[in-house]
Amino acid sequence: MYNVPTMKPKTFALIFLALILGTAIVHAQVPAPPIPVDEIIKRFSEKEKEFKLARANYTYREVVSVEELTPDDRVRGRFEQTSEIGFDSKGKRNEKVISAPLSTLKNLSMTPQDFAVIQSIQPFVLTSDDIGKYKLTYTGQEKIDEIGCYVFDVEPKKLEKDQRYFQGKIWVDDRDFQIVKTYGKAVPDIVTKDNDNLFPRFETYREQIDKKYWFPTYTRAVDTLHFKSGDQKIRQIIKYQNYKQFGANIQLIFGDAVDDTGKPIAPVDNKAPANGPKK
Numbered sequence: 001m002y003n004v005p006t007m008k009p010k011t012f013a014l015i016f017l018a019l020i021l022g023t024a025i026v027h028a029q030v031p032a033p034p035i036p037v038d039e040i041i042k043r044f045s046e047k048e049k050e051f052k053l054a055r056a057n058y059t060y061r062e063v064v065s066v067e068e069l070t071p072d073d074r075v076r077g078r079f080e081q082t083s084e085i086g087f088d089s090k091g092k093r094n095e096k097v098i099s100a101p102l103s104t105l106k107n108l109s110m111t112p113q114d115f116a117v118i119q120s121i122q123p124f125v126l127t128s129d130d131i132g133k134y135k136l137t138y139t140g141q142e143k144i145d146e147i148g149c150y151v152f153d154v155e156p157k158k159l160e161k162d163q164r165y166f167q168g169k170i171w172v173d174d175r176d177f178q179i180v181k182t183y184g185k186a187v188p189d190i191v192t193k194d195n196d197n198l199f200p201r202f203e204t205y206r207e208q209i210d211k212k213y214w215f216p217t218y219t220r221a222v223d224t225l226h227f228k229s230g231d232q233k234i235r236q237i238i239k240y241q242n243y244k245q246f247g248a249n250i251q252l253i254f255g256d257a258v259d260d261t262g263k264p265i266a267p268v269d270n271k272a273p274a275n276g277p278k279k
Contacts, residue, residue: 030140033150037138040150041131043177049127051178051213056093058215059086061241064118068105069233077105087246107232113190113197117164118238121186122202123216124166126154126179133157133165141174144181148174159188168201178214180206198225200234209243216240 033040061084068077082099103110126134137153149171156165168184182204190197200223206214219238224231 030138033138033141040138040172040177041136041152042128044150044172044179045126045128045131047177048125048179049129051215052125052127054213055215057246058209058243059084059246060215060243061085061239062095063237063239063241065237066105066108066110067235068108069235071233073233077103077108079103079105079108079110107229108234111197113164114199117186117199121164121166121199122204122219122238123240124170124179124182124184124204126166126170139169142171144171147180149180150174154184156187164188164199173214176214178206180214196227198227200225200236202236210245215243 061082064079064081064083066079067075070076080099080101080103081097084096084098086094086096088094133156135155135157139151139153142149142151152170152172153168154170155167159165164186165188166182166184167187168182170179171181172178173180183201185201186199189199200221202219202221202223204216204219207217209215217240219236221234221236224233
C-alpha cells in the first residue's frame with residue numbers, strides 16, 4: 001500500500017485555490033469567436049440539414065477497406081467492398097454491392113452494427129433536428145488546409161439502447177458554416193458477456209461538391225481495439241467517389257436491371273458478405 005502524507009489544512013487550501021485559478025486561466029485562453037457561439041451552432045446545424053437533404057439526391061460510389069494488422073503493422077487479413085449508392089427505377093434510394101472479394105480477416109468479422117456506423121456515424125452529420133441530442137463545447141479556431149474553422153467538442157447528452165452516437169471533435173467552416181472535418185468514434189461500444197463489438201477512432205474529411213456543399217470524401221481509422229480476447233490493431237479506409245446529382249433527365253438504374261417497361265431482366269444478389277470486424 002502506498003503512503004499518502006498528511007497535508008496541513010492551510011497548504012491544502014492554497015493548492016486548491018491554485019487549481020481553481022489554473023483552470024480559469026486555461027478557459028480564459030480560448031478567444032471568443034467573432035459571432036456568438038449559439039449563433040454559430042444555429043447556422044451550421046441549419047446548413048447541415050440542407051446538406052443532408054442535398055446529399056440524399058446524389059449518387060456516389062463507396063469503397064470500404066478494413067485491414068487486420070499485426071503488431072509490426074503487416075496486413076494479416078483484409079475486407080473490401082465497393083458499392084454504388086443510387087436510386088432504383090422508381091427513384092427509391094438503394095445500395096448495390098458491385099465488388100466484394102472473399103474476406104481474409106482472421107480475428108475480426110463485419111457486423112450489421114459496423115455497417116451502420118460506416119453509413120451513419122463516420123460521415124457524421126449534425127443537423128438542426130439532431131443538435132438537441134448533443135452537448136457542444138466551443139474550443140477555438142483552427143485552419144484545415146487554409147480553411148478557417150470553428151472547433152467544437154461534441155458528445156451525446158444521453159445514450160439510448162441500440163443507438164450509436166458520435167463523440168469527438170468537429171471543424172466548421174467559418175464562411176460556409178458546414179462541417180469540413182470530424183474526428184472521434186461511435187459510442188457506445190457493444191460489450192456483452194459473450195461478445196464485444198468495438199468501434200475505432202476515425203477522421204473524416206469533406207470536400208466541396210458542385211461549389212456548394214461539403215460532402216464526405218475520405219475516412220481513415222488506425223486504432224488498436226482492446227477485446228477481451230486480446231488487442232487487435234486495424235486500419236480502415238473509406239472513399240466516397242463520383243458524386244453526381246440525380247435528376248429527371250438522367251437515367252440511373254441501380255439494383256436489378258429492368259427493361260423499357262420496368263420489368264426485371266435478371267435478379268442481382270445485393271447481400272453483403274457474410275463474413276468479413278468481429279468487434
